[in-house]
Amino acid sequence: MGRYDFIVIGSGPSGRRAAIQAAKLGKSVLVIEGRLKVGGVSVHTGTIPSKTLRETALNLSGWRERGFYGRSYRVKKEIGSQDLSIRLGKTLAHEVDVLEHQFLRNGVATMAGFARFVDPHRVVVTSPDGSELAVEGDRFLIAVGTVPHRPEGIDFDDPDILDSDQVVDIARLPRSLAVVGAGVIGIEYATIFSALDVAVTVIEPRANFLEFIDREIIEEFVHQLRDRGVTFRLGSAVETVARGADGRIVTTLEDGRAVRSEMLLYCAGRMGATGGLGLDACGIEVDGRGRVAVDATTFQTSASHIYAAGDVIGFPSLASTSMEQGRIAACHAFGLPLPPAPAYFPYGIYAVPEISTVGMSEEEVRRRGINYECGIARLRETSRGHIMGLEQGLMKMIFSNKTRRLLGVHIIGEGATELIHIGQAVLNLKGTIDYFIENTFNYPTLAEAYKIAALDAWNRMAR
Numbered sequence: 001m002g003r004y005d006f007i008v009i010g011s012g013p014s015g016r017r018a019a020i021q022a023a024k025l026g027k028s029v030l031v032i033e034g035r036l037k038v039g040g041v042s043v044h045t046g047t048i049p050s051k052t053l054r055e056t057a058l059n060l061s062g063w064r065e066r067g068f069y070g071r072s073y074r075v076k077k078e079i080g081s082q083d084l085s086i087r088l089g090k091t092l093a094h095e096v097d098v099l100e101h102q103f104l105r106n107g108v109a110t111m112a113g114f115a116r117f118v119d120p121h122r123v124v125v126t127s128p129d130g131s132e133l134a135v136e137g138d139r140f141l142i143a144v145g146t147v148p149h150r151p152e153g154i155d156f157d158d159p160d161i162l163d164s165d166q167v168v169d170i171a172r173l174p175r176s177l178a179v180v181g182a183g184v185i186g187i188e189y190a191t192i193f194s195a196l197d198v199a200v201t202v203i204e205p206r207a208n209f210l211e212f213i214d215r216e217i218i219e220e221f222v223h224q225l226r227d228r229g230v231t232f233r234l235g236s237a238v239e240t241v242a243r244g245a246d247g248r249i250v251t252t253l254e255d256g257r258a259v260r261s262e263m264l265l266y267c268a269g270r271m272g273a274t275g276g277l278g279l280d281a282c283g284i285e286v287d288g289r290g291r292v293a294v295d296a297t298t299f300q301t302s303a304s305h306i307y308a309a310g311d312v313i314g315f316p317s318l319a320s321t322s323m324e325q326g327r328i329a330a331c332h333a334f335g336l337p338l339p340p341a342p343a344y345f346p347y348g349i350y351a352v353p354e355i356s357t358v359g360m361s362e363e364e365v366r367r368r369g370i371n372y373e374c375g376i377a378r379l380r381e382t383s384r385g386h387i388m389g390l391e392q393g394l395m396k397m398i399f400s401n402k403t404r405r406l407l408g409v410h411i412i413g414e415g416a417t418e419l420i421h422i423g424q425a426v427l428n429l430k431g432t433i434d435y436f437i438e439n440t441f442n443y444p445t446l447a448e449a450y451k452i453a454a455l456d457a458w459n460r461m462a463r
Helices: 013-024 040-044 047-061 063-069 081-106 184-195 215-227 319-333 362-367 383-388 416-428 433-438 448-458
Strands: 002-009 029-033 109-112 114-119 122-126 132-142 146-148 161-163 176-180 199-204 231-234 238-243 249-253 258-261 263-266 270-272 306-308 347-349 355-359 372-378 394-400 406-412
Touching: 002 013, 013 029, 013 040, 013 081, 013 132, 013 319, 029 132, 047 063, 047 081, 047 184, 132 319, 176 184, 176 249, 176 258, 184 199, 184 263, 184 347, 199 258, 215 231, 215 355, 215 362, 215 394, 215 406, 249 263, 306 319, 347 416, 355 416, 362 372, 362 394, 362 406, 372 448, 383 448, 394 448, 406 416, 416 448, 433 448
Parallel strands: 002 029, 002 132, 029 109, 132 306, 161 263, 176 199, 176 263, 199 231
Antiparallel strands: 114 122, 122 132, 146 270, 238 249, 249 258, 347 355, 355 406, 372 394, 394 406
């Protein structure tokens, strides 16, 4: 039986960042991963596969060129599942190779198998061949991520009914797809398949979706999706899912409406993958979704030597924030001063079109009673946007009328997740509208939208 200073269960973004941070402090570190390859959900079924699928779909469909050549334009006329999987396989192999090299270079030991606690300082690892090995640790990080929520009454053994982990290995492209759940994952996949000219229906029990995003951005988003044929069924939950007489999947809603589709993708929630961890042996409880409660500053669980980070602790469930959570947990575990958390971090939704946001939404600004002004820039107003053939997309900036400080940036359209970082920097540095007006941006670029939106707001601000 081995003993380590730090045992990390899971090798996703939070697990790998914590393991490398601890190793750089000279600690002995073991990473236990349930898959045969390191990387966690992020590399194998989540972040990297979905973004790779998106990029492949946009490239093969010719999506980015349709502004010039029309909606019928395609790079490849017939796109099959094999076209999508080739690029995915290469990308995942590269990600795993990079991660394995990082562990090797930093002296991090890895072990394939499923860990379960038998007491607060000892886990038993069941390897793929069924053998078991006990290891001890002074400190632990739970970074097991999540698994799709699978409600009873839905036959996930049916090859045409998929969850959000299975969709990356989709056997064929359907002509029609029903997506249950309008969260980030559901919306991303719904719009990716829509870009591949699949007829998509989005089903969501709530009247609204992506409620943490500025409503004006969501209105623009819904308009674009409806314009290209995406159907929304909001405000009614799924009652039954069954195969109809014509062979299609029939999804019946509580309000009596039915959606017929060749395939169904179920993306209504994920569960913390904590079921087999034996957390009761450590006195750690989970909520109804299998998530672990932690201290918001240190990421310690109710057992002070056991930390948790990443999707297993819930919102915001972003790879970027998970990495920082893992790093902070490792720093605290070994007595390093905790770095101050940034006031604002960006959200990125890799839908088609992209959405990215940082800071306060207009709704939040109004709730706080702040005297504000907004500025809007359409991406087509920039020379770069015209060169690219962009017909849609906008940037919205919010400023305080009193202090002139930037309060929030919200972008929908091509490059949104890249553009947002300019706004993030200015926001965290407490910059004002004057930065955007007085500074020069490369020409022609989409980043010019910052100056256009700032001038739009400045024209209406009290001076």
